[in-house]
Amino acid sequence: MALPYDSAVKFQDYAHPQMIVSTEWLAEHLGDPGLVVAESDEDVLLYETGHIPGAVKLDWHTELNDPVTRDYVDGPGFAALMSEKGISRDTTLVLYGDRNNWWAAYALWVCSLFGHPDVRLLDGGRAKWIAEGRELSTSEPKRQQADYPVVDRDDQQIRAFASQVLAHLGQPMIDVRSPGEYTGELLHMPDYPQEGALRGGHIPGATNVPWARAAAEDATFRTRAELEAIYHGEAGLSPDDDVVVYCRIGERSSHTWFVLQHLLGYPHVRNYDGSWTEWGNSVRVPIRRGENP
């Protein structure tokens, strides 16, 4: 039983307005049956300092990843995780988090690998909720165990692996990291710990559009017109492109994936979650340094 969509005017311009809700909408629907709110933060302690009342914590590091293999949880693992959080297959799941919903978008992307039917992002995330003086709680909600079915993870549609990225060279690609990571200069700082890659630079052909450009000052998504100016105007993408996005481990690029797929409506966007920590450590893959794609 899905909750009604948010009819906020700004969202109606987006390709998939059903994927996003405002803080006003959430405040109004908090506590409704069929709704679960989950916080997913970059900072794993932030939830404990205070969260939206009733929200559960979804920890990207310890819960969404397989503990041994570099991969996400599998179907049974995801079903167990969702059930434990009190989430059913028909739950309307609203995700939010810190830092422009960076990790919330990542959690949403992982939920999308399992085809969760109704998952939405809270526009503006944690920062906007707090800026508006809305209620926070430090008490951990007691949610009743749900019975989430085992659904196979579909890695074909929105996920790209290194071999597929190699085959994709020459086609549109967006590197969403900071300019310093893109040019490769960040790995040149002497005597400082590095980002975990042996080589610096970017995948040849990838255009640099730092992920946070899609967010406004108040952490909400930019309007459709503003997003089109960035991704169509500046980066030269068009909606029928087959696009691969990447960053360091696939989290920041989940945010850009969400923007391209759901706000601008690109049907073919894949997130390369191996990202630079795989590419920059791989033997004999092509790498480009400097500012040019």
Add this chain to the structure above:
Amino acid sequence: MTAATLNPRLQEIVDDFNAMPGKERLQLLLEFSQDLPPLPDRYAEDRSRLEPVPECQSPLFLAVEVEPDATVHLFFEAPREAPTTRGFASILHAGLDGLPAEEVLATPGEFTSQLGLQDLVSPLRLRGMAAMLARIKRQIRDQRG
């Protein structure tokens, strides 16, 4: 792995963390984050004297003072919205502030892996704490010539 010796204060912190089950370790880290002392005015008013630590995914700045008798003082600034980073800074403050330079320099960089947090906190974050320690040591060496 040979266990490099930690100073008694840092060792006590490591022992405290390891005495707790996983989830309570996060709670302890949260308490550390709440105990991080604020920046003294001389740094709050002149931020150019602070060194940024870009390896931390959240903004963190630190300053190191070495007194003539080699006593080390540490100062950190991290936003409230970054409790994990604050917690790590606070552990270093609680474990190292006021110690002689030689003892701070002798702190093994890999002590961050002894806190029992690697399954709870991402490796990149733990590297952020190691980076803070590396920068503290470098500043001490620079200041002592």
